[in-house]
Structures are given as C-alpha cells and as structure tokens.
Amino acid sequence: MSSTAFAAGSGYDRVARATHWLLAALAVIVVSFGWASEAAPRNTAARDNLLLLHRSLGLVILALVVFHILWRLRHRAPPLPATVGRLQRAVAHLTQSGLEAIFLIMPLAGYVNAAAAGHPVSLFGVVAIPPLLPVDERLSQFAIAVHLLGQYLVYLLVALHVTGALHHALIRRDGVLDRMLPPRRLRAKTRPM
Numbered sequence: 001m002s003s004t005a006f007a008a009g010s011g012y013d014r015v016a017r018a019t020h021w022l023l024a025a026l027a028v029i030v031v032s033f034g035w036a037s038e039a040a041p042r043n044t045a046a047r048d049n050l051l052l053l054h055r056s057l058g059l060v061i062l063a064l065v066v067f068h069i070l071w072r073l074r075h076r077a078p079p080l081p082a083t084v085g086r087l088q089r090a091v092a093h094l095t096q097s098g099l100e101a102i103f104l105i106m107p108l109a110g111y112v113n114a115a116a117a118g119h120p121v122s123l124f125g126v127v128a129i130p131p132l133l134p135v136d137e138r139l140s141q142f143a144i145a146v147h148l149l150g151q152y153l154v155y156l157l158v159a160l161h162v163t164g165a166l167h168h169a170l171i172r173r174d175g176v177l178d179r180m181l182p183p184r185r186l187r188a189k190t191r192p193m
C-alpha cells in the first residue's frame with residue numbers, strides 16, 4: 001500500500017520510520033529514567049528499579065540503533081527536496097550521524113562502566129548480561145565519565161535535530177518532516193495545490 005509513495009522516492013520505508021520513532025520515544029524515556037535515578041536517594045529499592053529500567057531501555061536502544069544502521073545501509077534514504085541547500089544537507093547528515101554515534105556510545109559506556117567493575121547488567125530483571133571485560137576500575141570510572149559528559153552531546157544533537165525538523169515543518173513547509181511520517185499524510189500533503 002505504502003510502497004507506491006515510497007517507490008517514488010518521497011519517504012522513508014516503514015521499517016526505517018518505525019525504528020526511528022521508537023528510538024525517538026525511547027530516547028526521551030531513557031534520559032528521564034537517567035535523571036530520575038540520579039535524583040533518587042542512594043541504596044533504595046526505588047533507585048535500583050529506576051536504574052534497572054534505565055539500563056535495560058538503554059540496551060534496547062543499543063540494539064535498535066545497530067538494527068537501524070544496518071537497515072539503512074541496505075535501504076537508501078529518499079533524496080531530499082532540491083530546495084535544501086548543500087550546507088543544510090551537510091549539517092543534517094552530520095547531526096544524524098552524530099545521533100547514531102552518541103546513541104551507540106552512551107549505552108556502551110554504561111555497559112563498560114558496570115562490566116569493568118565486574119558487574120553483570122540485568123535486562124529487565126530477566127536475563128543478566130555478564131561482564132565481558134576484565135575488571136579494570138580506571139576503565140569503569142572513565143566509562144561513567146564518558147556517560148555523564150556524553151549526555152550533553154545527546155541534548156545538543158537532539159535539540160539541533162528537532163529544531164531542524166520543526167524548521168522544515170513549520171517555516172519552510174517543504175515536506176521533509178513528512179518523509180518520516182506515515183504515507184497517508186505524505187500523500188495528502190504532496191497532492192498538487
């Protein structure tokens with residue numbers, strides 16, 4: 001059904017869209033749980049549960065980003081409208097690659113922090129991912145420093161990315177946001193005026 005609109009090269013395919021919006025939602029949730037666990041009193045069950053959810057969702061994001069990257073390597077992005085200039089394209093691509101990179105680095109740094117301290121990481125309390133690294137306290141400390149500093153890169157890149165999306169949707173109205181939306185809206189919006 002949707003393939004005709006996408007065959008015309010106007011939008012992202014269903015899998016790319018689904019993983020993208022799932023990632024966007026999980027990114028907001030994982031950061032909220034990160035803040036909440038930082039704010040919760042130490043050595044309480046509440047904090048442990050918040051951290052369990054934070055870590056588990058972070059690992060789900062890691063898997064999703066890897067999947068998204070592999071998918072996108074095999075399924076090319078639809079071309080941007082010709083009205084989008086070279087500088088803007090470059091900034092958009094840099095921001096998107098930066099987002100992919102930071103959403104790989106953050107969960108990996110979180111995992112290394114635990115693993116290099118000799119701790120497994122529990123996935124929703126169901127399976128435990130064992131520490132796959134030798135114990136190295138300095139590496140563990142370095143990893144948490146990367147994690148805590150990395151959050152600012154997350155905020156910066158997400159802010160740039162969302163500002164770009166809103167700029168296209170509200171000011172330029174050039175259909176760039178629609179490429180990431182379901183095809184019915186895409187078609188309705190791209191009908192001749």
Ligand code: HEM
Pocket residue numbers: 030031034035037038039054055056057058059061062103106107108109110111113114121147148151154
């Ligand atoms: C996309 C994935 C992730 C993002 C964006 C993220 C982001 C954050 C943020 C924003 C904080 C709060 C920092 C602060 O308030 O200063 C945090 C804390 C933390 N995160 Fe993550 N995180 C992710 C995944 C993970 C994973 C997979 C682990 C472990 C396996 C982990 C372990 C931690 C730990 C231990 C803390 C410190 C919490 C505390 O001291 O209470 N994170 N993270």
Ligand code: HEM
Pocket residue numbers: 012016020023024027065072077080092096097099100103158161162165176177178179180
């Ligand atoms: C609410 C937040 C978000 C909004 C409104 C948004 C919006 C968009 C839009 C409109 C596009 C299409 C741009 C184009 O056609 O080139 C896009 C692409 C993209 N977005 Fe987001 N996004 C959000 C969050 C995120 C997050 C958290 C990530 C983290 C990985 C992300 C990663 C990407 C990537 C990598 C692309 C390039 C297309 C692709 O590979 O699928 N976005 N985003």
